[in-house]
Amino acid sequence: MKIGILGMGTVGAGVYKIIQENKKEINKYLDNDIEIQRILVRAINKDRAIFIPSELLTDNYDDILNDESIKIVVELMGGIHPAFDYIKQAIMKGKHIVTANKALMATHGKELEDLAKQKGVFIKYEASVGGGIPIINTLMDSLAANKIEEIIGIINGTTNYILTQMTNYNMSFDEALKLAQDNGYAEADPTSDIEGEDAAFKISILTSIAYGISVQPNIIEREGITKIDKNDIKYASKLGYKIKLLAATKRFNDSVGIYVYPSLVPNEHPLAAINNEFNALFVRGNAVGEVLLYGKGAGSLPTGSAVLSDIMSVTKSINNNIRNSKKSDRLDNNMEVRGIGKSQYYIRLQVIDKPGVLGKIAMTFGEYGISLDSVVQNGRDEKSVPLVFITHDIEKEVLDNTLKVVSSYEFVEKVASILKVESIEK
Amino acid sequence: MKIGILGMGTVGAGVYKIIQENKKEINKYLDNDIEIQRILVRAINKDRAIFIPSELLTDNYDDILNDESIKIVVELMGGIHPAFDYIKQAIMKGKHIVTANKALMATHGKELEDLAKQKGVFIKYEASVGGGIPIINTLMDSLAANKIEEIIGIINGTTNYILTQMTNYNMSFDEALKLAQDNGYAEADPTSDIEGEDAAFKISILTSIAYGISVQPNIIEREGITKIDKNDIKYASKLGYKIKLLAATKRFNDSVGIYVYPSLVPNEHPLAAINNEFNALFVRGNAVGEVLLYGKGAGSLPTGSAVLSDIMSVTKSINNNIRNSKKSDRLDNNMEVRGIGKSQYYIRLQVIDKPGVLGKIAMTFGEYGISLDSVVQNGRDEKSVPLVFITHDIEKEVLDNTLKVVSSYEFVEKVASILKVESIEK
Known part of the structure; x- marks a missing residue:
């Protein structure tokens, strides 16, 4: 041949x-x-x-x-x-x-x-x-008898390498990026990787295979990892999580939720253990249950x-003289494309610490219907300190509206980070 | 159809x-x-x-x-x-x-x-x-361009469930087996699973696909999990390992090493995290590197x-009117079949503790060319106590000969356990 x-x-x-x-x-x-x-x-x-x-x-x-x-x-x-x-x-x-x-x-x-x-x-x-992980063959052939319910994974080796270095060696994003470039895990212009575009391309392809819909990657809700700093890694760890750039596509009744988002993954979740340049994909099908594929995502x-x-x-x-002569059109499904949908979020605010600050902010969250899962507050000395919340499930829009109000308070210096918190479904 | x-x-x-x-x-x-x-x-x-x-x-x-x-x-x-x-x-x-x-x-x-x-x-x-893990498709098609170097995995859900219960809830083998039967993870007659026969069938099939040789399962070196007791789990944990029933097939120059053996897996190894009825297979190919497939192995x-x-x-x-008309014979390879080959081992002896016992045993190991990686000794009161060794790489035959001598010493009550220690190759 x-x-x-x-x-x-x-x-x-x-x-x-x-x-x-x-x-x-x-x-x-x-x-x-x-x-x-x-x-x-x-x-x-x-x-x-x-x-x-x-x-x-x-x-x-x-x-x-x-x-x-x-x-x-x-x-x-x-x-x-x-x-x-x-x-x-x-x-x-x-x-x-x-x-x-x-x-x-x-x-x-x-x-x-x-x-x-x-x-x-x-x-x-x-x-x-x-890369070498046979995810497309698996979806197309091995799981062909399944209704795919969800694919969630780490599909960008560059960002996973960077996040692993930040986590394991207490590096800043810039230091870890430099190291990734030195070691050949990031390109001279790393934009597409670190801004989540590369992962959006890939999750668009997986979506087309899993659900038979064609989704332009530019409409996929995405966020890169450039805003993540050491503090987020530290607080995540304190709360029992690793930060990973996750790409996901999930089927609902008449819609598909797709996103690329830096997420807190519980330490017990298999994806939390995927380090460095490795990729891993978690697939849930209605017959096979959960399948995980893991390997080198590039190289x-x-x-x-x-x-x-x-x-x-x-x-x-x-x-075998076979021609591509399939009757049915693989990409003929019509499903609304959504984003993350309801989710838990991790929020790091930078606030001037004085009595009543936590109460005022927590009350504002409550007024907008956001209940809190956990709060971490450090320092008690009228200086600028981080204040970290993990919410229960909410719509991103509601969160954004609430944070607009919160950030208007004079004691709130900035909303430093908003990360997704991935729950474990079992 | x-x-x-x-x-x-x-x-x-x-x-x-x-x-x-x-x-x-x-x-x-x-x-x-x-x-x-x-x-x-x-x-x-x-x-x-x-x-x-x-x-x-x-x-x-x-x-x-x-x-x-x-x-x-x-x-x-x-x-x-x-x-x-x-x-x-x-x-x-x-x-x-x-x-x-x-x-x-x-x-x-x-x-x-x-x-x-x-x-x-x-x-x-x-x-x-x-079960649902697409290991055969992956080996046959997705990795068809690879020389497969090694397959190692957990391919029996019953024994993995039992070992997980023993590890997580400090159960005895009998208690865990009973629970597995109650929950539908073990059959009324569990012999084939717990004695490693089921795993030998499966690794024989994988060997035939990976290396093109037909290996009768009854010649595969195997050991079940019935002799493992709480103490082994405890010492393994102390030393940084989980005990798993591993099945493996590894290619050497003109031979293939195949075995099913209860093994200490370092906590950092992905297979250490595979729990309950789940199966996982680690494949190394000369092009793809390492790939891991994980999912429900039965059901x-x-x-x-x-x-x-x-x-x-x-x-x-x-x-497509395709007939099975392959010219080349898939199973025409001629390779010697071996067992474990050189490996590290975990040995638990039950000894009467008195001064000089450890020295005498360690010296005997030394005389047979076995060097020790670690030793755990508990108790110091002239009573019967466990004495645990991890060896460096040795041939099983050498170990067996040495243990014959060791077990003849009057202060050695019995050789309670011999388990393989899986090293991490990276």
Whole structure:
């Protein structure tokens, strides 16, 4: 089976290496080899971490598009453009697609899947979520007989690495980010990761698979981790929680709640134990109950492993003369998209500590119908001190309105943090 | 797609229920329905937990075997006989097989797979290991591009439930077993679970998938949990470990090490946190790195979910006119099967405590080349006291020889426990 690869960065190098080193395993699965026919790169003469015979490289996409021996185009460039056009052109030529491109699949997945079905070719994207963790295969095939009720997980390795360093070594966000960059866990421009955009792409993709609806990532309620400081980690720990950036998609009757939000996770919850660059996904289905998948959410070989599993699956279909000819439309569900919905929240205020402050604030919460689960107050000396609350379940809007009033009090310096508190459903 | 089901116990009821309740999900995946044409039961008029129309039931296997509309036979009876014959007969008639039968697949899997390939039909058995956890799909498909280096896990829910109760509530083995039976986590005759036979069946199946070798479960080195007592749990906890019944299969150069053994798992290891009836499998592949899958290892609906995923996968193949026509033989590897190999061990002796006892025993270990990692000694009053050692890596045979000498000393009352100590490889 001849394939063309677009892009030879980290993931591309992983795919290249696996095809060389695990030939025997691949051949055993397929009865044939995977052969890289051509690789599209920006600069042919660039130094690369791995040696690639120069005759494989091209900087002209037409060399792949017009090569009829290439049956599968493997897109590993990332970003919307020109990947989107390249993939569409390949589909129009009757080529199958394997991609690791979360931004593209989250924003244009439906269009690409529709086009692929029209042309009878497959488009697969296991590597777009969770690196080597087989979450998409699991949802699509292994749990296919389930009504999925909820997916909640840690799906961004950069932020999980940063939060782990902050928690374990008492680092500030900036220190931990710097360390993540030094160790290759964060990019030079980390915005998409630390602002939760990357996680929103991924939860959009998982939502489309779990519930059959297409959700543009820009409408997903999200919050990054840039505002979290050491104090939040400290108070969370005191209260029995770890702070994690969670992405979730939950089914209600006629709606789906989706969010990416830094959350307090109870220490007993399996997700509290997921550290560093690891990802984990918790899936609840109405038959299977709870399933957790855990592994490396990024990296050359883990992500390459997922890309290969797609290439091999498509190759099997080609070998068996199967075309993408499903009658039912995967993305035809019509469900309202909501945000977090009712939840517990953690709030850290910075207040001037004097008698009556706690009472006044607690009363205001009460007037807005917010009852409190716990309060932590430190210091008693008329200085600026943190005041931490955990609420019972409330709507975010109600909380925001209440905090507007609270922040207007002269003794309230600022609302320093608002984090979600994840409850354990058992 | 019409199917025939053999057996309507716990798992059968789960399959029946899922087919009724998740019609929409199943139909969306397949473009068609799954229809139960006939169910083979021992007694047609028996009271059942769920209502099944009587015209579906039969006590004559010929009603399924000779019904040409039935394309898939779903075997959920368990046990070797008559399941083995029934499945062979169905294959000879050109019917595809889905089974949850671990004993059968572990002992006669190769013969059944060969026969199925000869006749061009599929035989699938996701539900035979790990209940709803998609471990077989993951190994077979998602990690197909990997050289699997190791699988280690908790794959027997009964023993994990018992060990969890002993650990959390200071119960004896007998008390915990009784509770497990009362709560439906252990059978009236729990032998196969508590002696590690069930886990040996499952690790034999996983070995065949991971390494392409067929290993009879009766040659697998195994030890159950019946000899573990409260003291072991207490000392393990003191030393920073949890006791779990682990099943493992590890690849060496030309050999595979397989065992089922009660083991001390360091508290930091993810498997230490897997409690009650839950199962978890840790897989290491040379590309993907470490992946952990976690979920309910048994139960009507979780296991039913896995059975359905196989039924749906086979249905898809039938819809696409695919026959089982793989050229390469999955089980053609030739590798020596070994046991645990070198490992750390936990040893609890019961000794008469008097000066020089620890020294004499430690010296004997030293003479046999066994160095000690830690020692716990309690009491100092010439009475019978426990003496606990953790060794560095040694061969089991060397340990056994040494303990033969040690147990001959007059101040050694007995060798009360020998448990494996699992190291963390990172």
